[in-house]
Amino acid sequence: MKMHARVLGFLFLIVLVCSALSSAGNAQEPIVIGIPTSLGFLEGRESLSAVEMAVDEINAAGGVRVGASNRPLKVESIDLRDAAPGVPVPEALLGLEKIILEKKPAALVVGPFRSEALMAGMDIIAKYKVPLLGTIAMSPGSEKKIKEDPAKYKYIFRTCLNAVHLVKFLSGTMALINKEFGFNKVYVMYQDVAWARATAELVKKLYFDKTGWTVTGMESYPTGTSDFSSALMKVRSQGAQVIMPVFDMPQSGTLVKQWNAMKVPAILSGFISPLAGSAAWNTFDGKIGGSTNTIFELGSGIGSDKYPPSKAFFDKYMKKYGKEIQAGHGPAPSYESVYILKEAIERAGSLDPDAIVAELEKTDRNGVMGRVKFDAGHQAVYGFDPREASVSTVFQWTDSGRRVIVFPETIAESKIQLPKGLKSLK
Amino acid sequence: MFIGTIIYAIINSFILIMLAMGFNLTFGISGIANFAYGALYVLSAYVSWILLNLLKMPYLLSVMISILLTALLGGLIYRLVLVRVRGQALSEVIATVGIGLSILELFSYFGLVGFEYTLPVFIDHSFMVAGTYVDAQRIFIAGIGLVLVLGLWLFTHHTSTGLAFRGIAQDERTALTFGIDSDRVATLSMALGAGLAAIAATLIIPLGSIAPAEGYDVLIKALAVCIIGGLGSSGGVIVAGFIIGFAERFTDTYIGSHWTMIISLMAILLVLVIKPSGLFGKQKELEERI
Numbered sequence: 152m153k154m155h156a157r158v159l160g161f162l163f164l165i166v167l168v169c170s171a172l173s174s175a176g177n178a179q180e181p182i183v184i185g186i187p188t189s190l191g192f193l194e195g196r197e198s199l200s201a202v203e204m205a206v207d208e209i210n211a212a213g214g215v216r217v218g219a220s221n222r223p224l225k226v227e228s229i230d231l232r233d234a235a236p237g238v239p240v241p242e243a244l245l246g247l248e249k250i251i252l253e254k255k256p257a258a259l260v261v262g263p264f265r266s267e268a269l270m271a272g273m274d275i276i277a278k279y280k281v282p283l284l285g286t287i288a289m290s291p292g293s294e295k296k297i298k299e300d301p302a303k304y305k306y307i308f309r310t311c312l313n314a315v316h317l318v319k320f321l322s323g324t325m326a327l328i329n330k331e332f333g334f335n336k337v338y339v340m341y342q343d344v345a346w347a348r349a350t351a352e353l354v355k356k357l358y359f360d361k362t363g364w365t366v367t368g369m370e371s372y373p374t375g376t377s378d379f380s381s382a383l384m385k386v387r388s389q390g391a392q393v394i395m396p397v398f399d400m401p402q403s404g405t406l407v408k409q410w411n412a413m414k415v416p417a418i419l420s421g422f423i424s425p426l427a428g429s430a431a432w433n434t435f436d437g438k439i440g441g442s443t444n445t446i447f448e449l450g451s452g453i454g455s456d457k458y459p460p461s462k463a464f465f466d467k468y469m470k471k472y473g474k475e476i477q478a479g480h481g482p483a484p485s486y487e488s489v490y491i492l493k494e495a496i497e498r499a500g501s502l503d504p505d506a507i508v509a510e511l512e513k514t515d516r517n518g519v520m521g522r523v524k525f526d527a528g529h530q531a532v533y534g535f536d537p538r539e540a541s542v543s544t545v546f547q548w549t550d551s552g553r554r555v556i557v558f559p560e561t562i563a564e565s566k567i568q569l570p571k572g573l574k575s576l577k
Numbered sequence: 578m579f580i581g582t583i584i585y586a587i588i589n590s591f592i593l594i595m596l597a598m599g600f601n602l603t604f605g606i607s608g609i610a611n612f613a614y615g616a617l618y619v620l621s622a623y624v625s626w627i628l629l630n631l632l633k634m635p636y637l638l639s640v641m642i643s644i645l646l647t648a649l650l651g652g653l654i655y656r657l658v659l660v661r662v663r664g665q666a667l668s669e670v671i672a673t674v675g676i677g678l679s680i681l682e683l684f685s686y687f688g689l690v691g692f693e694y695t696l697p698v699f700i701d702h703s704f705m706v707a708g709t710y711v712d713a714q715r716i717f718i719a720g721i722g723l724v725l726v727l728g729l730w731l732f733t734h735h736t737s738t739g740l741a742f743r744g745i746a747q748d749e750r751t752a753l754t755f756g757i758d759s760d761r762v763a764t765l766s767m768a769l770g771a772g773l774a775a776i777a778a779t780l781i782i783p784l785g786s787i788a789p790a791e792g793y794d795v796l797i798k799a800l801a802v803c804i805i806g807g808l809g810s811s812g813g814v815i816v817a818g819f820i821i822g823f824a825e826r827f828t829d830t831y832i833g834s835h836w837t838m839i840i841s842l843m844a845i846l847l848v849l850v851i852k853p854s855g856l857f858g859k860q861k862e863l864e865e866r867i
Contacts, residue, residue: 191685191789193692230685235790237797343835371835375794377785380585381829384709388578404692405785412703412712425692425786434692434786436701477692 181225185256189234189264198261198481205489227254234264243268257502259283266290266345280504284488285309289346294528308529310484312447314349316533320543322358333576334392336365341397343371367391377402395421411438427452428477432552440550441570450483450519457562458537464519487518535559581709582830588715590822591722597802599773605809607763613677615796621647621775622787644775651771655764681789694787807858
């Protein structure tokens with residue numbers, strides 16, 4: 152009898168321990184963040200690293216408070232390959248659906264690289280009701296869809312710059328060049344993808360056409376193009392003083408090399424992804440002095456002493472991974488998105504997607520790239536002062552290999568300088 | 578502008594010829610369509626980059642080691658994999674596609690992605706040629722491309738190994754009766770094809786940067802040139818290289834850069850409709866004769 156009581160007592164103890172362990176396990180069950188993007192591209196890869204850095208920081212600080220329990224975050228990623236030339240959108244969408252179904256993420260961060268894939272993937276995201284904080288795809292087309300059918304597409308947010316806001320920054324830079332040097336003839340070269348096409352056409356329509364600039368040519372290039380000699384010959388023969396490139400493909404580095412080799416007498420000022428990071432100086436053998444480039448979100452690719460959170464993020468990344476962020480687009484909003492998501496989950500007190508979305512819409516926080524607030528199309532608002540909105544930045548390569556921020560004025564370190572060999576018209 | 582377009586069209590043609598030469602040589606001799614060709618091109622560039630930047634070897638030594646290693650790998654692919662499926666075209670394609678994909682995906686997996694992965698130019702200088710600035714690297718590409726074409730012709734016409742190559746290419750069974758070892762020749766053809774891919778990478782990569790996606794692009798360009806020229810025909814590769822090279826640059830200059838790909842693909846389609854075996858290809862004609 153005594154023996155039976157002991158055995159029963161022992162079994163009861165085991166059940167009790169198992170139960171306690173099980174409930175402890177439930178309390179610690181991680182919240183999965185899915186990262187479906189083009190991991191074979193610099194922007195995608197560094198964005199994933201930025202997300203992992205944010206997740207490590209949050210977990211080290213105790214995780215995310217959901218109701219009464221603290222839960223850690225866990226990152227699951229998948230390579231959509233949508234940025235690679237020739238990869239059809241439906242193939243990228245398979246990856247998007249796969250990560251949603253297999254990893255059961257509470258939310259997605261970064262998202263498709265190409266706007267074409269994002270636009271097509273919006274129905275999948277709406278179907279499974281998984282909030283997405285996009286940090287790379289930039290076409291304003293997604294916002295239009297959200298505004299047209301908010302009940303269906305409310306799960307999609309964007310924390311990175313979009314093409315419309317980029318237009319403001321490119322126009323601002325062109326106005327600066329015009330003001331300083333009197334240049335007013337431009338040749339526009341852009342990648343034939345949705346965001347770049349929209350950007351180039353909008354800058355022409357909203358700025359160049361209205362301010363008396365002469366657009367001597369507008370050329371679109373399929374992704375993967377690696378020879379720009381014809382356009383550069385046209386720039387020279389037509390007397391354009393400014394080349395405005397809009398490219399995010401690795402091959403656009405060839406444009407910089409050809410611009411230099413063909414000694415084209417025009418300032419390069421726009422966005423070329425290989426020109427954004429500090430490594431570009433060595434990549435292009437130090438022959439990029441005078442060129443300017445846009446960093447889409449402050450903190451990605453460059454930090455500013457005039458806005459300390461951006462510098463702190465840039466330095467933390469360097470410390471953690473042993474090298475500076477080279478992508479001028481993606482990492483800062485990716486890092487920021489994890490914190491935005493954390494705060495939204497904590498305010499919602501649950502992982503219910505509709506509750507998270509409702510809280511995401513209320514976001515108002517001072518983050519890495521400035522103040523983050525979403526507009527009606529779920530786009531983070533970008534402006535010229537980081538204390539009021541998120542900001543992009545334009546820097547210029549000096550002849551000594553430094554990157555100096557020249558725009559916007561609130562964080563500018565210097566005035567734009569005329570590259571060697573070019574003469575001001577003023 | 579017109580002269581400038583011609584200059585850059587000639588250079589573009591030599592780039593295409595160099596990209597296709599290795600693929601064409603292997604196919605012409607051994608009948609193996611090496612779909613790992615683009616991956617070998619990228620691999621050789623990464624090897625050069627690693628030797629140069631991480632192991633701090635001199636540039637010339639780095640590229641020579643890289644070319645030799647890539648050629649060796651090409652030979653090993655035949656000896657270890659393709660020899661078992663020799664003659665089964667579909668299996669050969671599947672095997673080489675698999676090897677190529679594995680190589681390229683490994684580079685992506687290990688994070689060798691970024692704009693800093695590039696190779697230096699031979700001489701950092703530009704020259705004015707007929708009123709157009711051309712960089713020395715592009716002039717090198719045209720010059721070395723010409724030398725390689727001539728060198729390959731001399732090799733295949735005036736050396737015993739080269740003659741053995743041609744013997745196997747013309748009629749493998751008859752060549753066997755003359756004591757030519759077809760497996761040895763196929764191994765050498767794979768090695769030589771891979772080596773040519775590495776030489777092309779050494780010359781062309783400094784114009785841009787190294788990226789895994791380049792592997793697919795190079796393969797597609799090599800295939801396009803070979804299909805137009807006629808698979809296995811060296812003369813065909815040269816003519817096709819010039820057709821596509823000129824079509825691309827003149828389309829860029831006078832029609833619009835977004836039409837470049839369309840015009841090139843239409844040129845391929847047109848050639849295939851008029852002459853399905855390619856400009857200098859013999860296979861389809863032989864089939865029809867049989």
